[in-house]
Amino acid sequence: MTALHCDGSLTADRASYGGIIRDDNSVLGMELLAILRGVTLCIQKDLLRVSIRSYSKLAVDILNGIVSCPWSLQALKVRITSLMEQLQRKEIRHVWRELNQPADFVAAIDTGDGESFFYPPDFPLDLVELIKNDSDRKTYFRTPSH
The missing domain is CATH 3.30.420.10 (Ribonuclease H-like superfamily/Ribonuclease H)
Incomplete structure (x- = not known):
């Protein structure tokens, strides 16, 4: 199946829509x-x-x-x-997605064209926190979908 993700927006000065x-x-x-x-x-x-x-x-x-x-x-x-x-x-x-948050975070970084490498001294603080949660074996609780 093909997925169609849609969204519309309306503000005081602009109306727009988008989709993927x-x-x-x-x-x-x-x-x-x-x-x-x-x-x-x-x-x-x-x-x-x-x-x-x-x-x-x-x-x-x-x-x-x-x-x-x-x-x-x-x-x-x-x-x-x-x-x-x-x-x-x-x-x-x-x-589960929660356990893959550091990789998900890196995949979402917009580095322009091509490939980028990040080394620990250059990690964004949000990434450091996700890695710390992983190493501390943070517990995540999944909620049932409705």
């Missing part, structure tokens, strides 16, 4: 690209025992061979699985 049309494969493609880039960096830095954690259950299930990959993303899946063969130890796990 996207399909599951576009979001899934970004999730898989993030995993590909992360695994590539781990290998480059000789970090060969890796626990890959993503809140995209679909990406995790595809890489674990539980569900089939959409044809349009098959080449990307093959690149990831091929790279993972270089790892000495690996696991691919689904985590």
Whole structure:
């Protein structure tokens, strides 16, 4: 299915609307690209025992061979699985969104075109707080959807 996200706005001096049309494969493609880039960096830095954690259950299930990959993303899946063969130890796990907040925060930073790297001394304070919550094993309580 295609998702259509819509919003309208009305203020004293302006009326506007906006929307985004996207399909599951576009979001899934970004999730898989993030995993590909992360695994590539781990290998480059000789970090060969890796626990890959993503809140995209679909990406995790595809890489674990539980569900089939959409044809349009098959080449990307093959690149990831091929790279993972270089790892000495690996696991691919689904985590809830709350546990993936530092990665979600970094993905949302607008750095313009291209790729950016952040090192601990340069982390934004909000990111430092999210990482601290993670290392302190902060408990999150999920509320049921209505």
